[in-house]
Amino acid sequence: MADPDFAFDREALSRALELMGGKSEGGEGAPSMPAEMPELGLGGQATLDFLAPAVLGKASALGDATAFAHMDPPTPWITWATTLWNASVNQNLLHPATAPTAREIEHRVIDWLTPFFGMSGGHMVPGSTIANLTALWAARECAGVKEVVYGESAHLSVGKAAHILGLAARPLPCGPSGALVPKAVPEDLRHTALVLTAGTTSTGAVDDLSLCGRAAWTHVDAAWAGPLRLSQAHAHVLSGIEGADSVAVSAHKWLFQPKESAFVLFRDAARAHDAISFGGAYLAAPNVGVLGSHGATAVPLLATLLAWGRQGTATRIDALMAAASELASLILSHDQLELLAMPQTGVVVWRPKRTDLTEPLFAAMPPGSCSVTNLGGERWLRNVAANPNFELDAFATAMEVALRGLGIR
Amino acid sequence: MADPDFAFDREALSRALELMGGKSEGGEGAPSMPAEMPELGLGGQATLDFLAPAVLGKASALGDATAFAHMDPPTPWITWATTLWNASVNQNLLHPATAPTAREIEHRVIDWLTPFFGMSGGHMVPGSTIANLTALWAARECAGVKEVVYGESAHLSVGKAAHILGLAARPLPCGPSGALVPKAVPEDLRHTALVLTAGTTSTGAVDDLSLCGRAAWTHVDAAWAGPLRLSQAHAHVLSGIEGADSVAVSAHKWLFQPKESAFVLFRDAARAHDAISFGGAYLAAPNVGVLGSHGATAVPLLATLLAWGRQGTATRIDALMAAASELASLILSHDQLELLAMPQTGVVVWRPKRTDLTEPLFAAMPPGSCSVTNLGGERWLRNVAANPNFELDAFATAMEVALRGLGIR
The missing domain is CATH 3.40.640.10 (Type I PLP-dependent aspartate aminotransferase-like (Major domain))
Known part of the structure; x- marks a missing residue:
């Protein structure tokens, strides 16, 4: 009773790859999921086409140039x-x-x-x-x-x-x-x-x-x-x-x-x-x-x-440690911002000196660029150096735009 | 600092698919893994080529026509x-x-x-x-x-x-x-x-x-x-x-x-x-x-x-329940074999009436076709209906060959 759905299907899997390659275009058209389990199936190919805009297109983009919010990294293709x-x-x-x-x-x-x-x-x-x-x-x-x-x-x-x-x-x-x-x-x-x-x-x-x-x-x-x-x-x-x-x-x-x-x-x-x-x-x-x-x-x-060896793995972690230090230095050098402490392991915690603007600043930053955390009952912005595609320049530009929008500097 | 290892790499991923498609040929040439973490990496493509014979070629084949040993199923390509x-x-x-x-x-x-x-x-x-x-x-x-x-x-x-x-x-x-x-x-x-x-x-x-x-x-x-x-x-x-x-x-x-x-x-x-x-x-x-x-x-x-709907999912489970029943009937009809009980949920437990031959029969069956279990201190053979590619005829033939080799019938 060999079931073709359990066999290697080159065409179907190639289509899955194609949909991955085009994922940046997706998202807007993502359909909502049916409220109940369908009685009859759509078949595999139609299911891939149906799900791609949601699963790929609407996913949080952990590898964006400004993504620096959580301990969740993007993943290398070898994984x-x-x-x-x-x-x-x-x-x-x-x-x-x-x-x-x-x-x-x-x-x-x-x-x-x-x-x-x-x-x-x-x-x-x-x-x-x-x-x-x-x-x-x-x-x-x-x-x-x-x-x-x-x-x-x-x-x-x-x-x-x-x-x-x-x-x-x-x-x-x-x-x-x-x-x-x-x-x-x-x-x-x-x-x-x-x-x-x-x-x-x-x-x-x-x-x-x-x-x-x-x-x-x-x-x-x-x-x-x-x-x-x-x-x-x-x-x-x-x-x-x-x-x-x-x-x-x-x-x-x-x-x-x-x-x-x-x-x-x-x-x-x-x-x-x-x-x-x-x-x-x-x-x-x-x-x-x-x-x-x-x-x-x-x-x-x-x-x-x-694939990377110890050295290739360490090089990536070292680069992220450096990026966190550079971000911390940038914040330290800004006369309207406050840094909690120099980062010890790639986590940078900071906020505007006008603490009433912490939440508005968070809201004005690109999605996925910052997170917020509570320390001693107070709100702080938090960055985590987990994304090897991070670009400090892109982040700094976005931060300047957000600060200016709030009337800071 | 965009890192290409974190980007969509069509060629590398297509190669991974190709290696999957050819997995049946692998296995024999699987290299052993290095004893220590390499200091320098092999790179992604070379790593795929190195690992494929082990990860794909030497894997237990859960979807073979005679595979009927464990509660672990093969998986459909949509997954x-x-x-x-x-x-x-x-x-x-x-x-x-x-x-x-x-x-x-x-x-x-x-x-x-x-x-x-x-x-x-x-x-x-x-x-x-x-x-x-x-x-x-x-x-x-x-x-x-x-x-x-x-x-x-x-x-x-x-x-x-x-x-x-x-x-x-x-x-x-x-x-x-x-x-x-x-x-x-x-x-x-x-x-x-x-x-x-x-x-x-x-x-x-x-x-x-x-x-x-x-x-x-x-x-x-x-x-x-x-x-x-x-x-x-x-x-x-x-x-x-x-x-x-x-x-x-x-x-x-x-x-x-x-x-x-x-x-x-x-x-x-x-x-x-x-x-x-x-x-x-x-x-x-x-x-x-x-x-x-x-x-x-x-x-x-x-x-x-x-992809399958409730009906397509149930059809597969129903077919497996039927396959277990048919296997149980086959064993029941064999005058040298003993069935523990008719299967209630696709698990078939049986053995040769000459219980000293239970282990030799297990050893003579194709790898992955049967497992063994202990019940009340005694050894039994066990089949589990988890593989939609299972073919009773192939299993029955293998069983006849194994029994004959042990001088049963």
């Missing part, structure tokens, strides 16, 4: 090609029998990445929220922790993981830049998991990683800034991370992967994996970590690292 | 095309600003699917393990449950979710077919989440869904059999599911999606979502459920349902 391959072979990494090569590729990419963090191994997960949950689950099992302490600027997933795991959650004060105040860390951490953040969401601050090892378990949430370890120029920003018990890194941020791609690493991976594994009658290998079956997200990650 | 689009636009569904259309598409596909299960809403997750964890988390918050009871044939993720959530886990006895023995369900379920399975992993059995509503919270793990609700011929197999408080369904099983695609639905979605939401200073909308940011897995699911 599109290999994600396409993944979808077509649909390997399930749960069983060696269903994913002979893809499992090997995941082990390989984890082997490549662990030395940068001083860890011994780990596994891939769909994002750092699951990575943080996995790490704190291991902390509960391996170190018997009863509570989790973390800077109040930590990602909300840290408190969420503690809540899910039935652990007490104790946020600690942070300084004005967003980093944990080291003196606020309790003396007695014998039953505590200490979570340190390398690159907070709001300001990109890095907690004092020399605190690693002070608690029964130290987890570093390096979702954002973790990839700086691949850069010879910036690895030192995360010095001390090698003293952690576990590390979370999002590959769909500064490693430019499509969502959902992240990894969790452990100093003693064999022990941690053993503590968070469940078996089953039908399983050739136990279920390691929170997920059961999972897909081959390691394939585009390995492909990217293979 | 490859739309997954490619997703990778290229990389929308993050956390923020309306970063995924204006993709968020709408997720809401729409959930709206399409909820009526089949009598639920009011829900959200997408990377698999039914996370769906089960999410549902039991909601049960803990909304109904204050302290323990989880479930048939001992339930998926291991149910016990795992209870463990993560700090809930007592109490497996109950199942009958020979794998379904929960209704009499074994405790009378007092006022502080209990009852998990019923629609399609157990080992045998595809469906628990008595008229038990829905007996406990403080009833969750139906319909990871495998959920999509039968789209079939007019087979929807009745899951009658009673509309009385559940939550339902988990894997779209990467009988809805033919690439991994990782699943959804969790709630009878009172507003209340459940409210109980499992976390906010953050930088968030325009709260984080609903276990994950933080997530990708646009609803796009290929909506595309598939749009």
